[in-house]
Amino acid sequence: MAVEPNLGLDEVVDVLKAAGEPTRLRLLALLSSGDLTVTDMTEILGQSQPRISRHLKLLGEVDLVRRYQEGAWAYFRLKDDGAGVALVRHALAAASVADPVLARDRERLQSLKVARAERAQAYFSRNAADWDVMRRHHVSDEAVEAALLELLGDEPVDGLLDLGTGTGRILQLLEGLYRRGVGVDASRDMLAVARANLDRAGITKASIRHGDIFNLPLDGQTFDLVVIHQVLHFLEEPDVAIGEASRMLAPGGRLAIIDLAPHGLDHLRDEHQHIRLGFGEQTMTDWLARASLSVENFIHLRPEPDDGTRLTVTVWLARDGRETDAARPEATIAEGGDASWR
Incomplete structure (x- = not known):
């Protein structure tokens, strides 16, 4: 749930001073639409990098924007929460969509996003063959996604963390479930x-x-759902990655893991850089328990025909052990299967 404005008089004045300048308000409008670099913002606004950086520094001082480093690049976005952010969002909502300056900024932002998409598609096209080969090895993406949605149910998700996000598909699939991702x-x-x-x-x-799955650049205990999909x-x-994912979970949070069951297709090591040839039930359960997580459910998705050349995918759902006074659903193996966790 978003934080409602609850600021003292001096704090309100500080936020209004920071946001109440044309360039800074334009920056806030742009940053409410997603991640941008200083270079992106200089191209859109037609202003120098030092000037844009100065405005961003002032916005950061009143906790309105978030900055994070990605190699040599620094990305910025409007913060998700905070009383000051709520006040700014009200101000942005009051601005006319027909305002010529804001409309021009939106057009330039859209052009930037189109160029970004073209570069991304060029990379994806160069590497699409590998994804297509892997898809032929196991059950369809549609079946995997349906199983994940079935396990997650409709439990509200305030914060979602997708590790090894790849194309961002999980962030798109679960868009209706989480408030921030x-x-x-x-x-x-x-x-x-x-x-x-x-x-x-259009997901903002x-x-x-950018980050290392073994040393995430995020605060711990801030997500109530973490997903690790085919990583x-x-x-x-x-x-160790499961342990780091567990560190991200708020008390009572859930970890969903989608990965391969044990198999014998050794050529995947050389051809597709697989280090592990799948994970068995006991191994995964032990790792989750070591990370203070208890298994709630898992689903085996077996390929048809199961001729030994295609792979079974398992979807696991585990919960943080610090949950209190909440009813835990009974865990089952759902593959049209014949066993259950007790």
Whole structure:
């Protein structure tokens, strides 16, 4: 739930002073639409980098914008929460969509997003063959996504963290479930693809971050749902990544893992850089328990025909053990299956 304005008089004056300048208000309008670099903002507003940086510094001093580093680039966006941010959003909502200055800014922002999308599509096209090959190895993306949605149900999600976000598909799939989302990936090329996809879908409540899954650039205990989708089999120490994901969870939060069941397709090591050939039930359960997470449900999605050349995908759902006084659903294996967790 968004924080309602609850500021003292001096705080209101500070926020209004920071936001009440034409260039800074234009910047806030742009940053309410997603992540932008200083270079992006200089192109849109036609102002120098030092001037834009100075305005951003003033906005940051009153806690209106968030800055994060991605290699040599610094990205900015309007913060998700805070009484000052709520006040600014009211001001932005009062501005006419027909205002010629704001309309021109929106047009330039759209042109920037189109160029961003074209660059991302060029990268994706160069690498699409690998994704297509992998899709032929296991059940369809549609079946996996349906299973994930089934396990998650309609429990409200305030903060979603998608680790190894790739194309940003999970942020799009779960858009109706979360209030704010963050996708993290180690590949800057994939981050470009994800940003372009979020732009195309008009999703502004999710941001994309560059980061190491073993040492996330985020505050712990701030997400009530973390998703790791087809990432762990690329890692030398998947259990360590699960531990880091657990650190991100708020008390009672949930971790969803989508990955491969054990298999014997050894050629995937060389051809697609798989380090682990899937994960068994006991191994995954032990890792989750070590991270203070308890298994609620998991679903085995077996390919048809199951001829040994295609892979089974498992969707796991675990919950943080610090939850109190909440009814826990009984965990089951749902594959039209015959076993259950007790």
